[in-house]
Amino acid sequence: MLKIANLRATVDDKEILKGLNIEVKPGEVHAIMGPNGSGKSTLSNVLAGRDNYHTTDGTVLFEGKDLLTLAPEERAREGVFLAFQYPVEIPGVSNLEFLKTSLECLHTHQNKPLLSAVEFMKLAREKCKLVDLDTDFLKRGVNEGFSGGEKKRNDILQMLMLEPTLCLLDETDSGLDIDALKVVADGINALRSPDRSFVLITHYQRLLDYVQPDFVHVLVDGQIVKSGGSELALELEEKGYSWLESGTEQPANSLKA
Amino acid sequence: MSESNVIDEHINSGYDAGFITDIEMQTFDPGLDENVIRKISAKKNEPEFMLQWRLDAYQQWLKMERPDWAHVKYPEIDFNSIAYYSSPKSQEDAPKSLDEVDPELLRTYEKLGIPLHEQATLAGVAVDMVFDSVSIITTFKEKLAESGVIFCSLSEAVIEHPELIKKYLGSVVPINDNFYSALNCAVFSDGSFVYIPKGVKCPMELSTYFRINEMNTGQFERTLIIADEGSYVSYLEGCTAPSRDENQLHGAVVELVALKGAQIKYSTVQNWYPGDVNGKGGIYNFVTKRGVCHTDAKISWTQVETGSAITWKYPSVILLGDNSVGEFYSVALARNAQQADTGTKMIHLGRNTRSTIISKGISAGKGSNTYRGLVNMSPKAEGARNFTQCDSLLIGDQCAAHTFPYIVSKNPSAIVEHEATTSKVSEDQLFLCQQRGIDPEKAVSMIVNGFCKSVFKELPMEFAVEAGKLLEVSLEGSVG
Secondary structure (H helix, E strand, O other): OEEEEEEEEEEOOEEEEEEEEEEEOOOOEEEEEOOOOOOHHHHHHHHHOOOOEEEEEEEEEEOOEEHHHOOHHHHHHHOEEEEOOOOOOEEEEEHHHHHHHHHHHHHHHOOOOOOOHHHHHHHHHHHHHHOOOOHHHHOOEEOOOOOHHHHHHHHHHHHHHHOOOEEEEEOOOOOOOHHHHHHHHHHHHHHOEOOEEEEEEEOOOHHHHOOOOOEEEEEEOOEEEEEEOOHHHHHHHHHOOHHHHOOOOOOHHHOOO | OOHHHHHHHHHOOOOOOOOOOOOOEEEOOOOOOHHHHHHHHHHOOOOHHHHHHHHHHHHHHHOOOOOOOOOOOOOOOOOOOOEOOEEEHHHOOOOOOHHHOOHHHHHHHHHOOOOOOOOOOOOOEEEEEEEOOEEEEEOOHHHHHHOOOEEEEHHHHHHHOHHHHHHHOOOOOOOOOOHHHHHHHHHOOOOEEEEEOOOOEOOOEEEEEEEOOOOOEOEOOEEEEEEOOOOEEEEEEEEEOOOOOOEEEEOOEEEEEEOOOOEEEEEEEEOOOOOOOOOOOEEEEEEEEEEEEOOOOEEEEEEEEOOOOEEEEOOEEEEOOOOOEEEEEEEEEEOOOOEEEEEEEEEEOOOOOEEEEEEEEEEEOOOEEEEEEEEEEOOOOOOOEEEEEEEEEEEOOOOEEEEEEEEEEOOOOOEEEEEEEEEEOOHHHHHHHHHOOOOHHHHHHHHHHHHHHHHHOOOOHHHHHHHHHHHHHHHOOEOO
16 A cells, blocks of 8 residues: 655754655554654655655655655545644635545546536535544534534545545544544544544554554654554553663664554 | 746736737827827817817826826826827728728727627627727617617717717816826827716616827727616727837726716726736826716726736716715736736715625736725714725745725715735635646636626626636736
């Protein structure tokens, strides 16, 4: 599904990712944890193809394709989805219009038949229910005047609608109260399937209480310094990150998930 | 691709209406003096009162100075280098029906997406076609006459309805109102005339389509709409011109009279040639539009301004009668080197008068967009209210947005509210759209359309879609 090898990336000429390796197989859920400034968000932005994030070395293969050569919208159409740490507002563009445009772009690319207006509405209503958003939200501007929790749930709604094959979630759990966190987790769990993979980027362990990861990686200073099963997250919760930052652990290159 | 690259590419888009119609024209030599005015008047077989009115205006214009307060820059205009009258030769004997209209002219309008045959037109829209200095044809005239509605060219109205012309022409925008309106009074060529009788709801949308074609000519059209007591009319104008390297002057005057309890909804989709990326060519759009509202009357201006090298235009409402309502909804786009200085004046004279101003300015490329508006509460405007919202959207980092709101309140019971925002089409918004599979060009047009939504919903249904598309075409290349 996703194979990242020796990935190096810079932001404003500063190297943030320093030779990162991860392999994600279909159906797997990977959690990437790490202290602030370790490069977690840079990783998600590089994978999604954001401007100003420059890769200087390494490869990223997504279903055998060189992801780094694709424009952001092409990556999305291939099935890469990023849930944002800070979802932005697009005033005046209704959620409905946005979702419909987005879904049509994806379906056109994937040679799938476009949904009729009726089918689309039915689907949208159904998915709204899953993330506990009133269908009135569909008529409102994208994230316009939404609370923090509503914005995150709206992102998950988009994920449910678009049914991507690779879901990257960049600190989706940050700033959420426990109810919203559960809703987000339910959304993720509803999408879990043998041919869909997840990369959960998170600072805290608490999302992992609700979404059981297959693998946990610790990112420190642009490298994966430790990988393990879900028990590693609990260990981190208890001990923090400092014991891994001292550099006593194996370098990342030797670790493969 | 960096954000600025993306945006630069998007700005360099084409102009769909830039073609030239190859047709034999009869055009006056450039230059302006009393003789030219007499010749224009004679061309139109005008009665003496009209000629005197023109000559009076010309004398006043000679004493006036070109206004320079607008936030726009352009070289001095040589008014003697402009031809003041130009008409297709085939229009010599005014055609009575579409069958008599030069097929080349019909093709021109078809190319612009305005089929003239009545069965082919948008359902329920009557159209007056103005080509350079003359009205080509007005559709659905007979059908409108059944309900007493007069819809014809202004030239025709001067001859057929002199009593209405004498009473109302120049009653809202006086001859000496300003430099360009005075010039218009002297040399106005053609335009539309509308009269809606008492208590009549005009059975269809009325519209005028203005086309400048000939080189080095100025178009000085003039429109007069009178809505008698308790009547209603919705009117729309559209404008295009060929792409040329020379600047051309368009100096129009529009007067609206809404008598007691009448409603006029006036919409404009202005898409004059804007000039090229470097600001070469394009129309100077210097326009005076004003309406007067009597008791309980309502005038609503909606404009979508995407064209012209320079726009200088302030559709205004004089709220003369008690409880009258004035509205101004505007979307103005300035891209490439376009300059727009536009806004409105709401003059509250009557008691409990209300006005709403919603202005959306979009600047892209090296475009400069200025909102200039006046809200004036006179001492007698007891209980008057105004709400103003001015939003500016910037695309890229070389454009500019300015807001000059003037508020004068001489009545302590009047309430004036003003809200203003400036925002950028942010990299974050673009990226969100892209990450959801939407290409950047479509994303920008979606974001801009969202920004303009509150204005578009004021346009007549058929044209709201058109306006959205026009904006899309105009923004093509603003982001690539």
